[in-house]
Amino acid sequence: MSSAMFSFCTLVLLLVSLGVNGQAPKRRFEYKMSFKGPHLVQRDNSVPFWEYFGDALAGDEGIRITPSLRSKKGSVWSKNKLDSTGWEVEAGLRITGRGRVGADGMAIWFTEGRGSMGDDPNNLVVFGAADRWNGLGIFLDSFDNDGQHNNPYMMAVTNDGSRSFDHQR
Template sequence: PGRMLLTIVSGLLLSVLTTVLAQTPVYRRFEYKHSFRAPNLSQRDGSIPFWMVTGDAIASSEQLRLAPSMRSRKGIAWNKRAFVESENFEIEMAFKVTGQGRVGADGLALWYTAQQGTLGPVFGSNDYWTGLGVMFDSFDNDNMKNNPYVSVMINDGTRSYDHQTDGTQQILTGCQKDFRNKPFPVHIKVEYSKNILTVSMTDGLTAQHRFELCMRAENIFLPRNGYFGISAATGALAGSFFI
């Protein structure tokens, strides 16, 4: 029997809330043109309204599976509509990463970028992006024994993500969290408001949504009218573990 280091993403839901700050209390509005949810996540033909789904990603009514449990696969889903409703947002996503073996290969990412993403080498999506990437990096490329790691990186379109170092010198910050093979979906919340970026997540051990802070940073300037996206990739390294 072989030991495979693979990643599957499933049971995903994404919702975007606009935060209206001018008023007290802060109002939150669900943005259906930038979101998808089970049930009825996809239409019969596998498309998701307002979303582009490509590569190895497959949508059903219950889930979006970004990458199957095979090596060197990648899939992305990107919002077709620019987010013009507000300068502030709150994204919540639920996901599952499963796979055999102690270490999962590659990982997935959540994006907010100036342009729609395309298939590429950065957790399934293109390099040299402009905007925000929240990366769930399963594989410890630099052998620092610190993966799975959640990395938050902002790119101005000029930098190439360095997989060999897990982006250590490039990322804003992040947190070491094991998000794989949990009994319940892991929820992540990304809040961007008044140029403050906050990322928090649940541990996936219970059905309750107890968010713990992963990172917080001030003076963050993201592109206006950007696009939300998600991507995932399984690593080429996984293949070397077949027996």
């Protein structure tokens, strides 16, 4: 990206963040919407304010969504709803593996309901959430389903719960 384009994008983001009244929004850390080590996992293997499913592994420093093995699925979902009208998210991800292209990808979800691991073959799943979700999904797609050689790909997809996601394209 050229420096002029970067400057323009930065300016647009700055103006959007200032809002209508010209003041920067007040920031408040929501500890119930966060998890961070050390000592993340409690004695009963729970993570405060969060639930993890499938092959996800919780450890003292963080949660591993899946191990580096074939056909594994995992997810982590907040137990709390976010009632704020304006919010921002800061996420740190570390993606590691055995050096091969693997997995379909992952998503960060902002939805009305919690996702599903998709054990029912009639219940389609999109990166750990229901096929017809209500909200926003940020997809980090690493598998070239359509053969167009356009992966890895990152996209933001909204849905009102009425549309089915096109899994092949």
